[in-house]
Amino acid sequence: MAALPLAMARGCPLHVRGAVDSQLLAGAERYTQIWAQWRPDRYKAAKVSADKETETEPRPTSRTWTFPFSGGVDSMFSIFANRSGDAGRDTCTPGSVFLVHGFDYALTDTKYFPTLESRVATVARALDLPFLVCTTNWKDFCVQYELDTQLGLAAIGQLLSASHEGVNIAADFTFGEDLEIMPWGNNQYMTHLLGSSQFRVAGGGANTRRVDKIAYLAAVPEALSMLSICRASKGAGNQINCEVCEKCVRTAMGLYAATGDVKPTFTRRPSLSQLLTVESLSQVELVFWQDILRQIPRGDIAARIAVRLLLMRSRFGLGFNNIFQPLEKKYLRPLHARFRASRAR
Ligand SMILES: [Zn+2]
Numbered sequence: 001m002a003a004l005p006l007a008m009a010r011g012c013p014l015h016v017r018g019a020v021d022s023q024l025l026a027g028a029e030r031y032t033q034i035w036a037q038w039r040p041d042r043y044k045a046a047k048v049s050a051d052k053e054t055e056t057e058p059r060p061t062s063r064t065w066t067f068p069f070s071g072g073v074d075s076m077f078s079i080f081a082n083r084s085g086d087a088g089r090d091t092c093t094p095g096s097v098f099l100v101h102g103f104d105y106a107l108t109d110t111k112y113f114p115t116l117e118s119r120v121a122t123v124a125r126a127l128d129l130p131f132l133v134c135t136t137n138w139k140d141f142c143v144q145y146e147l148d149t150q151l152g153l154a155a156i157g158q159l160l161s162a163s164h165e166g167v168n169i170a171a172d173f174t175f176g177e178d179l180e181i182m183p184w185g186n187n188q189y190m191t192h193l194l195g196s197s198q199f200r201v202a203g204g205g206a207n208t209r210r211v212d213k214i215a216y217l218a219a220v221p222e223a224l225s226m227l228s229i230c231r232a233s234k235g236a237g238n239q240i241n242c243e244v245c246e247k248c249v250r251t252a253m254g255l256y257a258a259t260g261d262v263k264p265t266f267t268r269r270p271s272l273s274q275l276l277t278v279e280s281l282s283q284v285e286l287v288f289w290q291d292i293l294r295q296i297p298r299g300d301i302a303a304r305i306a307v308r309l310l311l312m313r314s315r316f317g318l319g320f321n322n323i324f325q326p327l328e329k330k331y332l333r334p335l336h337a338r339f340r341a342s343r344a345r
Contacts, residue, residue: 034190146184
């Protein structure tokens, strides 16, 4: 499964020397077909086969699940909601959590990763769950990390298939938000394709908006104090969250919208000037900020106006890019190439 991005990038068949569950082979092949239609510029459909296809019966469903756990809002919500049974019918009983070194934190990062590792391990200990760390250079040869993340996490989860029922990958967005930004890598419509009859791959938390996840975590002090948002630290006050980058400002505003306070995750609420100077948002970030705006207290007019301004200028920027980029690709780039060629002559 970890080699699937290579096959999708080249459009070449992928053959496994050994026995593979036929459901997994069919799912993997369908996965490549869908991405080839969504992003034909990056992916091609690939045939997936094995020396031997096995037809196996599903195992009894009494075993526990493993959870990727980065210490961020989504995975923190997921692990606590599943642990307490608050995930309702979707509940997957956690049996272990794993952190990946080589995804959001580069393998060369030996400064902040140990801090993150110790924070995540603290939460796992509090939940009495085994905590595993996977070190991998897979990011170097996937096609586009943001689009392939789910595949990478599922591949790591499969390593634990002998002892777990499946891997539960926390959703980044709700089902509705997924549709707004599709195609998104960790979407909630594809996870099942990456599982086999013996080991399931599931998403979770897509019924709950990001701010509501933060509100849920606000009632779990051991989670809130260990929320790990970004990998840059200012040194003073906060061990791991810089409180300056868009992701920190966004999460702090989400926490403020949910609870009226930003502690203990952050030391102070983002100032108005911080809100007014956040760089223009991507389409993906815009979805989160819309959610925050909906939930900022009505009385906080200044914060509401600042977030509205941020949304307005980001939408304008995105609209401009949508018009300008295709024109630039079609006319300016060929002109520029011709100009350079004529100068080289
Ligand atoms: Zn930050």
